[in-house]
Amino acid sequence: GTWSDTPLRQVGDDKLEWLGEDLGWPTPLTSAASLLDFDERAAGVERRFRRELEAAREELLAARARYTVARRTLATLAGYRRDCQAFLAWQEENNIGEGDWEETEAMEVPDNDADLDA
Secondary structure, X not given: OOOOOOOOEEOOOOOEEEOOEEOOOXXXXXXXXXXXXXXXXXXXXXXXXXXXXXXXXXXXXXXXXXXXXXXXXXHHHHHHHHHHHXXXXXXXXXXXXXXXXXXXXXXXXXXXXXXXXX
């Protein structure tokens, strides 16, 4: 459900409307039966309001969860972008082009650190 777009409002001099329900105005001359009817209608509107409020709370929780996932995804992507930029800067500083990587891959990889020191 979605939040109601018809909140409590006065309609004319003797009408009270809440969530689209006409509640009327109890007056000193209102009969006991009419007061009971008013109470029942008001209770029904309150139940409906509580249901709509609960639905709105659930929608808010779902939206917060989606926001959290989106924020984490963006943070991860920003990290990848930062890493890529740092790598490209390093590559440029060391004058390494795309073709250089192919030559490097073709070279034999040393088995241990001793070969690196030679």
